[in-house]
Amino acid sequence: MIKDVTSTWIEPSSTGAALLLLGRGSDPSAEKGVECPGELPSPSDPTLVERAQRAKAALGDRLFVLGHHYQRDEVIQFADVTGDSFKLAREAAARPEAEFIVFCGVHFMAESADILTSDTQKVVLPDLGAGCSMADMAALPQVETAWELLEDLGIAESTIPVTYMNSSADIKGFVGRNKGVVCTSSNAKRALTWAFERGEKVLFLPDQHLGRNTAVLEMGFDLDDCVLYNPHKPNGGLTPEQLRDAKMILWRGHCSVHGRFTLECVEEVRERVPGVNVLVHPECRHEVVTAADYVGSTEYIIKAIDAAPAGSAWAVGTELNLVRRLANAHPDKQIMFLDRNVCYCSTMNRIDLPHLVWALEELAAGRLVNQITVDADTARNARVALDQMLALP
Ligand code: SF4
DSSP: OOOOTTSSOOOOOOOGGGGGGGGGOOOTTSSSSSOOOOOOTTOOOOOOHHHHHHHHHHGGEEEEEEETTSSSSHHHHSSSSOOHHHHHHHHHTTTOSSSEEEEOOHHHHHHHHHSSOOOOEEOOHHHHOOOOOOHSSSSSHHHHHHHHHHHHHTTTTTEEEEEEEESSSHHHHHHHHOOEEEEOOOTHHHHHHHHHOOOOOEESSHHHHHHHIIIIIIHHOOOEEEEOOOTSGGGGGGOHHHHOOOOOEEEOOOOGGGGGHHHHHHHHHHHTTTTOOEEEOOTOOOOHHHHHSSEEHHHHHHHHHHHHHHEEEEEEEOOOOHHHHHHHOOSEEEESSSSOOOOOTTTTGOOOHHHHHHHHHHTTTTOOOOOOOOOOHHHHHHHHHHHHHHTOO
């Protein structure tokens, strides 16, 4: 049903997520869960490292710990493998002997691991409050409303939905049901090429920046080919003509970490450090990506710094835990954070050592806690969209 765009616009009230402090509180309306039950060890307990080692040793091969690149150092030291969200989900699937997959990352990543692993494997998220603000920006009812609008306009048939890995299982399931594909920041161009071979336009969820940057900078589209669908406005805040004319219908979502980098950050660092290389993630705003020297996924950023010559200077626009680890690993290079302000992913940082110790000790004691499961119907449809991504040429 097409709604009257002249109706009164009411600004939505802010969610509880905006009020969450590290490791405190919960937001039941978000895609993630709620805070952990149970007694967490004190963060000042000097035996935490030893306790984690002991619990891990007790679980042996039954346990496999995954650590996302943006996790804290205190947690990443216990990861059996580190990587981006997709690499980690595949690593989990490649370990069928592991009964427990402890995912040190955020909720949508644990969901993907559950979808890609066998039914006998249990995926555990040490803090259920570790969600992703970007994934929260696209809820299934909102996306279904948008799709109904495209159906009413007669353009759904020629629209291919593409969702970034950083979305809930519900959204991946929606995309699978509607003949679309999942993408990562490494294969977004291939996914869009595949989609445009099958349709005339793409509904890109939930990260507007990855969608816009890929379409404009890698595929030759104009900015005018892209429109921004705002789920909080009637008809997405767009006219039927705008939707009909668009090639890329971008969902109005963004990463609250990468979205903080501005053009001023790039200009300031270039002035401060002559000859600096600016390296950013494609979740950054279009003007930041355009002003940067290099753009790529987390894995690309790691490889670029590894391959950089000694003495070179790099300003990196991605999450701070990763940038700091890169700087420590490459003392012969000058590696700095693109923004002068601290820029952690607050939800990633909810997984801390007390939560990890608690989860591991509970598992070692035979108590399954914080299991992440995706219902069979959603998992089946999401798997279609994930398998389509794996089959991309
Ligand atoms: S860094 Fe951004 S996209 Fe990644 S989990 Fe945090 S909010 Fe989500």
